[in-house]
Amino acid sequence: MKEEIRNLIEDALPLVDLDSDFLFTDLDSLGITSIMMILSEHYDIPLEHKDATPRNFKNLESLAQMVQKKLEEKG
Amino acid sequence: MTILDHVFASAQKFPDKPAIIHHGQEITYSRLYLMMKECRPLPIPLLGEGWDKTFCLHTTGTTGQAKDVLVSQQAVIANSENLIKAQGFSSDTVFVLAGALDHLGCWSKIFPVLMCGGTLIVLDGLKDMDAFLSAFDYPSSHLATFLVPAAIRMLLRFDAGRLARYADRIEFLETGAAAISQADMQQLCTILPNTRLYNTYASTETGILCTYNFNDGECIPGCVGRPMHHSRVFITPEGQIACQGPMLMSGYRGDEASTCRVLREGTFYTADNGRIDEHGRLHILGRRDDVINVGGYKVAPTDVENAALTFPSVADCICVPVEHPITGKALKLLVVPAEGVEYSPKPLALFLKSCLQPYQVPLFYQQVERIERTPNGKLNRRFYAGK
Numbered sequence: 001m002k003e004e005i006r007n008l009i010e011d012a013l014p015l016v017d018l019d020s021d022f023l024f025t026d027l028d029s030l031g032i033t034s035i036m037m038i039l040s041e042h043y044d045i046p047l048e049h050k051d052a053t054p055r056n057f058k059n060l061e062s063l064a065q066m067v068q069k070k071l072e073e074k075g
Numbered sequence: 076m077t078i079l080d081h082v083f084a085s086a087q088k089f090p091d092k093p094a095i096i097h098h099g100q101e102i103t104y105s106r107l108y109l110m111m112k113e114c115r116p117l118p119i120p121l122l123g124e125g126w127d128k129t130f131c132l133h134t135t136g137t138t139g140q141a142k143d144v145l146v147s148q149q150a151v152i153a154n155s156e157n158l159i160k161a162q163g164f165s166s167d168t169v170f171v172l173a174g175a176l177d178h179l180g181c182w183s184k185i186f187p188v189l190m191c192g193g194t195l196i197v198l199d200g201l202k203d204m205d206a207f208l209s210a211f212d213y214p215s216s217h218l219a220t221f222l223v224p225a226a227i228r229m230l231l232r233f234d235a236g237r238l239a240r241y242a243d244r245i246e247f248l249e250t251g252a253a254a255i256s257q258a259d260m261q262q263l264c265t266i267l268p269n270t271r272l273y274n275t276y277a278s279t280e281t282g283i284l285c286t287y288n289f290n291d292g293e294c295i296p297g298c299v300g301r302p303m304h305h306s307r308v309f310i311t312p313e314g315q316i317a318c319q320g321p322m323l324m325s326g327y328r329g330d331e332a333s334t335c336r337v338l339r340e341g342t343f344y345t346a347d348n349g350r351i352d353e354h355g356r357l358h359i360l361g362r363r364d365d366v367i368n369v370g371g372y373k374v375a376p377t378d379v380e381n382a383a384l385t386f387p388s389v390a391d392c393i394c395v396p397v398e399h400p401i402t403g404k405a406l407k408l409l410v411v412p413a414e415g416v417e418y419s420p421k422p423l424a425l426f427l428k429s430c431l432q433p434y435q436v437p438l439f440y441q442q443v444e445r446i447e448r449t450p451n452g453k454l455n456r457r458f459y460a461g462k
Contacts, residue, residue, distance in 0.1 A: 014440060015424050028433065029202040030370065033229045033401055049204035049233045 002064045008038050024057035032057065039063070045070035077148050078186060082108050085192040089166065094189060095119065096213075097197040104192065118197050119176055119185055131328060133177065134279040134373075141378070143328040144279045153322040154282040155187040157303035161286050162247055162273055167217040168193035171210045173201050173226075179279045180221050180252050180371065201226050208234060211241040219247045224255035225370035225402045231262050232401075239266040247271035249286070252371030253403055254359070257296040264290045274299050276357060281343050282322030284308055285357045301355045308357055315363060316349040317342050365456055367394075370402035372434035376456070379427070379435055383408060386426050388416040391446045395459045397439060406437035409459070411446055418442065 006018050013034055020026050027035070032052050040047045045067065056066040082104070085094070090105040097118035102110070110117060130146045158164055164187045172195055174181040188195050196210050201222075211218055218241070222230070227250055230238055248263070248270055255274060263272050272290040276299035277283040285308060287300025302308045307319040323343050326334035337344050348360040367374045376394035383392045391411040399405035412418030420440035427436045447455040 013438065014420055015428060015436065015438075027202075029200060029204070029229070030225070030401060032202060033233070036233060037400065047233060048237075049208070049229075052204065 001067065002060055005039070005064055005067065006060060008042055009035055012038055018060050021059045023059055023063075024052075024054040027057065035063070039067055043067055043071060045074055076152070078151060078189070079108075079111055081152070081186075081190040082111055085189060089192045092192065093194050095195045095197060107189075119172075119195070129325065132179065132182070132279050134179075142330060142333065145325040145328050146279070146282075147325050150282055150322050150324065151186050152190075153305040153320065154183055155190050157283045157305050157322060158183070158187045158286075159191060161303045162249065162271070164188060164191045164193060164219075165217070166192035167215070168246070169196060169213055169215040169218050170194070171196045171198065171207070171213075171218060171220040173198040173207045173210070174221060174223065175200070178252070178371070179277060180223060180249075183277070183283060184221055184249075201229070204229065204234060208237050208241070211244055216244050217246045218244050219249070220245070221249045221251075223252050223371035224250055224259065225253070227255065227259055227263065228401050228403075231259055235262065235266055242267050242269065245270045247273060249273040249275055251275040251277055251299075253368045254297065256403075257294065260289050260294050260296065264294055276300075276359065278345065280324045280337065281318050281345060282306075282320070282324070284318055284320075284322075287356065295356075295358075297358050297360070298352075299357050299359060302357070308351070310349055310351055311344070314348045314350070314360070316345045316347045316357070316359075318345070319343070367396040367404055367406060369404055369406060369434050372432075374406060374435050376406075379406060379408065379431065379437060380454075382427055382430050382435075383410070383423065386423050388413050388418040389423065390414070393446050393454050393456070393459060394437060395456070399438070405439065406435075407439040407441060408437040409441050409443045409446060411443055 009016060009018060013031060016031060017026060036047045036052060051066065056062055086104040086108040091103050093101040094104045094107040095102040095118060130151060132144045132146060134142060134144050168188055168191060170184050170188045170193060172181050172184060176182055185195060196213060198207060198210060201207055245267055251274060270290060271288045273286045274289055275283060275286040283303060284306045285299045285302050287298050305320045305322050309317055311317050319342050326338065346363050348363055350358050350360060352358060365376055367376060379394040380392055383389050389410055390413040393409050395407050396404040397407045447458040449455045
C-alpha cells in the first residue's frame with residue numbers, strides 16, 4: 001500500500017518529498033487537502049480535517065497506517 | 076483622521092475589550108493603542124512605515140507583474156467604511172482571520188474591525204483547519220470570516236457537517252479574489268441559512284468596490300453586487316470594468332509608467348470584463364489578459380516561463396491553466412527538453428520553487444516535442460486554452 005500511495009501522490013504533487021519524516025511541516029494547506037482528497041477518493045474512505053494531524057501526516061508510513069485504519073473502520 | 080485616531084476612539088470606548096486575540100493572548104484596545112503609537116511589533120503586519128503613513132502591498136493582480144502598491148491612509152479608511160456600511164461590521168463583530176495577512180482579502184478586514192471596536196482572532200493560516208473551526212467556539216453570535224473560494228471548497232469537502240454546527244454563530248462570511256462555483260455557493264446557503272454570505276469584488280489597486288450577499292434566494296454566480304458607499308463602478312465601451320473613488324491606490328511604487336497604464340485622471344481600469352444589470356449589480360465576465368488565478372493568487376505565466384527557461388534542461392516551455400478540484404485552476408508547465416541534456420520534472424520543479432513564490436510553481440509538468448507559436452513567433456496561448 002505504501003508504494004501505491006507514493007505513486008498516487010507523486011503523480012499529483014511532484015514537489016512533495018515523500019521520504020521526509022516531517023511531511024506535515026513540509027506541506028501547505030493545499031498540499032494536505034490534496035493528499036486527503038487523493039486518498040479519500042482512491043480508497044473510498046471518509047476523511048475529515050481532524051484526520052490531518054502531524055501524527056497522521058508524519059511520513060508515508062503513517063499515511064498508509066491512517067488509510068489502513070480507515071479501511072478497517074469501514075469494514 | 077488616521078487609523079491611529081480611529082483606534083484611539085475605540086480605546087476610549089472599549090479600553091478593556093480584546094482588540095486582537097493571537098495564540099490565546101489578548102491585546103486590549105488600550106494596550107493596542109499604546110503599541111501602535113509606540114510602533115511596537117504586532118501579531119499583524121503593518122506593511123508600511125507606521126500607522127500614520129502610506130502602506131505598501133505586494134501584488135501581481137491587475138498587471139500580472141509583481142509590483143508594490145502604495146495605499147494611502149485615506150484609501151484604507153475609505154475601504155473600511157465601505158465594508159462597515161455594506162457588510163454590517165459593528166463593535167459586536169468577532170472576525171476570524173485565517174488567510175495570508177499580506178493578501179488584501181484578510182488584510183483589509185483588520186481596519187474595519189478596529190475602527191468599530193470589534194475583535195480580531197488572528198490564526199496562523201488554514202493549514203490546521205481544526206484550529207480554524209475551533210475559533211468559532213469563541214462565545215459570540217457575531218462571528219465573521221474571510222475565505223478564498225479554494226478554502227471554502229476544502230471546508231465543504233471535508234468539514235461541511237462541522238461548519239453547519241456553527242450556523243447560528245456565523246453572522247457573515249466573505250469570499251473573493253477568485254470565482255466561487257455556484258455549487259459551493261448553494262451548499263453554503265444550505266448549511267448556513269441565516270448567515271450573510273458575501274461575494275466581493277476588490278483588488279489591491281482598486282480597494283474594495285462591490286459586494287453581494289448571495290444568500291438572497293437568487294444566489295447568482297459571477298455577481299458581485301452594487302458598488303459600495305465610496306465606490307463608483309462603470310463599464311467602458313470595450314466592456315472593461317473601471318472604477319473611481321477615494322479607496323483607489325496612490326500608484327505603483329517607483330513605476331510611473333505602469334501606474335499611468337491603469338490609473339488615469341482618477342479612474343482605474345481593471346483587467347476584468349463585466350456588465351452591470353438592471354439592478355445596478357456588477358457581474359464579472361472574465362479577465363482581459365493571460366493572468367491565471369490560482370486559488371486567489373494571480374500568476375503571470377510569463378514569470379513562470381522566464382524562470383523555467385533559465386534551467387539548463389529546458390529548451391522551450393509554456394505555462395497553461397488546468398482545472399483543479401480545490402483551487403479551480405492550477406498551473407501546468409509544458410516543457411520541450413534541451414537536446415543532449417537529461418530532463419526530469421522534479422529537479423525543474425525544485426528549481427522553480429527556489430526562485431518563484433510558492434503559488435507560482437506549477438503543480439503539473441508534461442514533456443512535449445514542441446510548443447505551438449503564432450505566425451509572428453509568440454506563444455500561442457489560445458491553442459492551449461481549454462486543453
